[in-house]
Amino acid sequence: MQRMKKYFTEGLIQFAILLSLIGVRVDVETYLNGYLSPLVETDLGPSSAYIQTPFHNLRDTLDGYSLHPKCPDLDSYFASRRLLDEVRTLGSPRFPTQLSAWLVHLVPATEPDTTGAQTSSNGSGTALSDNVIDSGGDGPLNDVEQDDSCTVYLRSPSAAPENDTRPCPSEASKEDGETMLWRRGQDVPMAMEGGSPTCRDTLLSLDYSHALGTEGFHGNGLCRDMDQRWQDFLSLPGLDDLDLGVDITSAISQDVSLQDAMVTEGGASRAETQRGVGGTGARRLFRMESSDSSHWAGPLDASGPGSSSGFLDEAVFEQINLLGLGLGGVAGLEEAGRDSDSGLSLGSGSRSPSSSEASSSGGRCEGAVGYSSESELSCSAKGRGLAAAAAMATVDTLSPMEWVESVRHDHTYPAPLQNGMGNPIQVKEELLSEEDDDSDEEEEEELSRDERRARALSIPLSVQEIVGMPVEDFLSLLGGQDLTAPQVTLLRDIRRRGKNKLAARNCRRRKLEAIGQLEGEVEWLERRREQLQREQAQGAKAQAGLLQRLQRLSDRILSQLRLCPSRYTLDCTPDGTVSVRSRDPTHRREPRPPPHPRCQKKKDKKH
DNA sequence: GTATCATGTCATGTG
DNA sequence: GGCACATGACATGAT
Known part of the structure; x- marks a missing residue:
């Protein structure tokens, strides 16, 4: 087998x-x-x-x-x-x-x-x-x-x-x-x-x-x-x-x-x-x-x-893989959402609630679980199977357009269950039968902590509604005469946690963006540094060439002056004056330039 | 078993 | 003071 x-x-x-x-x-x-x-x-x-x-x-x-x-x-x-x-x-x-x-x-x-x-x-x-x-x-x-x-x-x-x-x-x-x-x-x-x-x-x-x-x-x-x-x-x-x-x-x-x-x-x-x-x-x-x-x-x-x-x-x-695995059933839609700790489907856009839940749970199961210790279900194998079941159910219950749309939004990547080669229909029926047995329990289990608390206190609002309603409405709700103190406290906590959850997401997103931006800047600066280093090397090379030419010119001038380049050098002042200087510190006196040939001739004539 | 990652939650600061 | 928001720190589960 x-x-x-x-x-x-x-x-x-x-x-x-x-x-x-x-x-x-x-x-x-x-x-x-x-x-x-x-x-x-x-x-x-x-x-x-x-x-x-x-x-x-x-x-x-x-x-x-x-x-x-x-x-x-x-x-x-x-x-x-x-x-x-x-x-x-x-x-x-x-x-x-x-x-x-x-x-x-x-x-x-x-x-x-x-x-x-x-x-x-x-x-x-x-x-x-x-x-x-x-x-x-x-x-x-x-x-x-x-x-x-x-x-x-x-x-x-x-x-x-x-x-x-x-x-x-x-x-x-x-x-x-x-x-x-x-x-x-x-x-x-x-x-x-x-x-x-x-x-x-x-x-x-x-x-x-x-x-x-x-x-x-x-x-x-x-x-x-x-x-x-x-x-x-x-x-x-x-x-x-x-x-x-x-x-x-x-x-x-x-x-x-x-x-x-x-x-x-x-x-x-x-x-x-x-x-x-x-x-x-x-x-x-x-x-x-x-x-x-x-x-x-x-x-x-x-x-x-x-x-x-x-x-x-x-x-x-x-x-399609899910189809082939035979994982699925209508129950999957609900089961896939059970792992959502908060039950929030924030950011799910215009999707239907069922598909939104499935997507939310899928994303949940993919990585984060957070404080799901109160959740009685693990998000690992079972969650994956449920996500797969949700997908299967989506195929069967939704129209093709809805199904494709769910595919577009579903970021879960469920692994196959043991019976990976089973008949999809059969498995689906099995899941359906199981769902009939304990659908109420699963529905209860899939609720988040806040949702369970809200249900326990008979709060007729969902977590999403509590978090998403305007502050005026929320305050008016709290100020109503129908709510008890525990209900008010829970509503505030739910709203606070929901808001903070979103804030944390945004914060982390911005942090990642900032990190990415900084990494880009670092990369740019490194490239800039390399460019400047190349320019510096080129400048040094050009400078060395100029110094070499200057040295050759100086030697030529000194040789024409019948001065030994090893003993004398030319000094160039900023104002353009050029003078001959002895390299030997003990002979700082300016050497007498050789007499001009005409002067030398006149001198010779006198003698 | 450990490291890493993603997420939720809490505490705190700021406007 | 209350609120919303931002963010560091921590916990937790998944990989």
């Missing part, structure tokens, strides 16, 4: 399953570049399931910018991703009936781009993603061929001519191994690093055998081997025990509609450069599509397979 979990929680098949859940056709290019690639991380160990990939950690290094995971600018950045807008247009999510198929075409880096060029020029039509290639005369794959790393192409079977009898493109690389994905600088292919085939291997092999068709690339030993791996996978013990709600075999193998896709690794392709994402090292482009067009309830389907529009927001992926 553990092995099965590994199959389903790792790698590509999870992507396909999860994305099929909502019928999303996804270009996951942004997630397959370098460290953003969950596929890369799947081989990092037993706990490195893709679901557990903390995308929020990746945000720190996104595009080379060092941004805080909660930075509003970062949120707006993600919000601007056009794929998110595309996801918005989706209709109600529907459970998948089919999975995408994949065709992988490996072109080693050192291999000339013969196969790849053929792939792009043999009338594949929409075989390759527009994101990856363009229709230039040189052929988009030539761009890829310039890359010094391995390239894996995914191609639509429909686009492959039936009479295509070209050998399996991976055959050329078969001698290097039987795997299909290589990573830059690694001798071991990505999918085989663990020494055993992973679900990715199997899926890719399936793609070979089912999507390519025997007319095309079949007959290759590698393809058969991959297919065998897939069969091995399907024959794994415990697979039959899984209740996924769908026939996994048929879901994967039937009516395989391989959509074009392309995986590159290494330097950015031209298409990437055009999108402004190139130049950051290794990139991988990928594409996944649901083969069932009925999944598309929204206008997105109009783009049709082969269209390369759309990118999933990272937050969307997080939510």
Whole structure:
């Protein structure tokens, strides 16, 4: 069973399953570049399931910018991703009936781009993603061929001519191994690093055998081997025990509609450069599509397979992960908010109260807990699970727009629960049943300390209302005849703590801003100092040159005066007067200048 | 077990 | 004096 979990929680098949859940056709290019690639991380160990990939950690290094995971600018950045807008247009999510198929075409880096060029020029039509290639005369794959790393192409079977009898493109690389994905600088292919085939291997092999068709690339030993791996996978013990709600075999193998896709690794392709994402090292482009067009309830389907529009927001992926984990239930919305100590959803904007609570609790669980000792729930594993449940519930209860909006605001990054490969629906139902049992208790538990106190004293106002109301209203409320002294005291405390909480946040934000500003000043001053040091060095060098020239000139003058430069020197006064001075302190008398030649002649005549 | 970080809360100062 | 706000200090939980 553990092995099965590994199959389903790792790698590509999870992507396909999860994305099929909502019928999303996804270009996951942004997630397959370098460290953003969950596929890369799947081989990092037993706990490195893709679901557990903390995308929020990746945000720190996104595009080379060092941004805080909660930075509003970062949120707006993600919000601007056009794929998110595309996801918005989706209709109600529907459970998948089919999975995408994949065709992988490996072109080693050192291999000339013969196969790849053929792939792009043999009338594949929409075989390759527009994101990856363009229709230039040189052929988009030539761009890829310039890359010094391995390239894996995914191609639509429909686009492959039936009479295509070209050998399996991976055959050329078969001698290097039987795997299909290589990573830059690694001798071991990505999918085989663990020494055993992973679900990715199997899926890719399936793609070979089912999507390519025997007319095309079949007959290759590698393809058969991959297919065998897939069969091995399907024959794994415990697979039959899984209740996924769908026939996994048929879901994967039937009516395989391989959509074009392309995986590159290494330097950015031209298409990437055009999108402004190139130049950051290794990139991988990928594409996944649901083969069932009925999944598309929204206008997105109009783009049709082969269209390369759309990118999933990272937050969307997080939510999709939640879908795949089967975590969720309506209870999550309430449960996710229980960890909020104060119950304040300050800064949640115009969101609905339920989603606001979920978001607030999510942010709470992410890091700070504060004085939550009175809270009976820990914010760790349970809180994460509840946040996930909240997300799941959001998907089921909210409209797509609301759900996407919740994704936009939800900064929680929940980890999977134990049953990471379970059926989402089943788990949801389990949570629902649990919620029915102790919903009242949970509702009580999720209240903050102040909320519980306010409820105990029958204060009909929420903490948010108490904190947010104008002071006039608050004073009039306190001055009313309906409140007792303990109620008044509690109201004051709640308002004071709430205000101070906000003040502390602002204070810390300003402090961080000040620190950042000072760091900028320090950096500027350091650069300025280096510049001045360079100028000083240049000035010293120029001064040395001038002194050297002056010394040579002085020696020349002294030599013309028939004075030894080692014994005499020239003194230059500020007023421009130049005099000869002896270097020997004992001979301070001005040396008599030699007689003028005319005088010397006259003197000679007298004698 | 320890360090670090984020957050809440309290005490205190300031306007 | 009361209030809002700012901020240092401390506690607490998460990582």
